[in-house]
Amino acid sequence: xxxxxxxxxxxxxxxxLLGSQAVLLHGAARADAPVLWAAVExxxxxxxxxxxxxxxxxxxxxATTNCGARGWxxxxxxxxxxxxxxxxxxxxxxxxxALLRLARASAQAAxxxxxxxxxxxINRYAPGTRLSLHQDRDERDLAAPIVSVSLGLPAxxxxxxxxxxxxxxxVPLAHGDVVVWGGVDRLRFHGVLPxxxxxxxxxxxxxxxxTFRKAG
Numbered sequence: 001x002x003x004x005x006x007x008x009x010x011x012x013x014x015x016x017l018l019g020s021q022a023v024l025l026h027g028a029a030r031a032d033a034p035v036l037w038a039a040v041e042x043x044x045x046x047x048x049x050x051x052x053x054x055x056x057x058x059x060x061x062x063a064t065t066n067c068g069a070r071g072w073x074x075x076x077x078x079x080x081x082x083x084x085x086x087x088x089x090x091x092x093x094x095x096x097x098a099l100l101r102l103a104r105a106s107a108q109a110a111x112x113x114x115x116x117x118x119x120x121x122i123n124r125y126a127p128g129t130r131l132s133l134h135q136d137r138d139e140r141d142l143a144a145p146i147v148s149v150s151l152g153l154p155a156x157x158x159x160x161x162x163x164x165x166x167x168x169x170x171v172p173l174a175h176g177d178v179v180v181w182g183g184v185d186r187l188r189f190h191g192v193l194p195x196x197x198x199x200x201x202x203x204x205x206x207x208x209x210x211t212f213r214k215a216g
Contacts, residue, residue: 021183030176144214145182152203160189
C-alpha cells in the first residue's frame with residue numbers, strides 16, 4: 001500500500017491510488033470549498049443537523065443531514081434511504097448545482113465517467129468523533145462509486161479490505177481532499193479515527209464530510 005501511495009511523483013501527488021478503482025484526489029475541492037460550505041449551511045437550515053439512532057438504540061456521535069432525491073437515515077427500523085426528512089416531514093433539499101458539479105468531476109477524474117448521484121449524506125464531526133469501520137451497502141446501485149469530500153478539520157481515514165478484520169491503512173485527509181472508490185473497491189470497509197481538537201477558518205471546530213451516492 002505504501003508503495004502505491006507514493007507511486008506518483010512528489011511528496012504529495014495530485015492523485016494517490018488506494019486500490020485499483022479507488023483514488024485520493026488531493027485538494028480537488030479546496031478552491032470550491034467556500035461555495036460548498038455555504039451550500040451545506042443552507043441545507044442544514046432546512047434539514048437540521050441531528051444525531052440519528054442506530055438500530056440498536058444508540059445515538060450516533062456524528063451529526064448528519066442530507067440533500068438530494070434520497071437521504072440516508074437510521075433508526076430502530078434499520079439503515080435505509082428515504083425521500084423525506086423524518087424530522088421535518090419535508091422532502092430533502094435538492095442537490096445544489098455546485099455540489100453536483102464537484103461530484104461528477106471527481107468521479108470522472110477517478111475513471112467513473114457517468115456518475116449521477118441522487119443522494120448526498122453530510123456528516124459533521126466534532127473533536128473526538130469517529131466513524132467505525134463499515135461498508136456502504138444500503139444503495140441499490142453498488143456499481144456506482146462513492147465520492148467523499150472533506151472540509152474543515154483534518155482527519156485520518158481508515159481504508160480496509162473486504163472483511164472487517166482486514167488490516168486498515170491510515171490515510172491522512174486535509175481540507176478539500178476527495179476520495180472516490182467504486183468497482184472492485186466499492187465494498188471495502190472504511191472509517192474515520194477520532195477527529196483531533198482544532199479550529200478551521202471555514203468550518204470552525206468541525207470536520208464536515210459530504211458523501212455522494214447513487215442510492216436508487
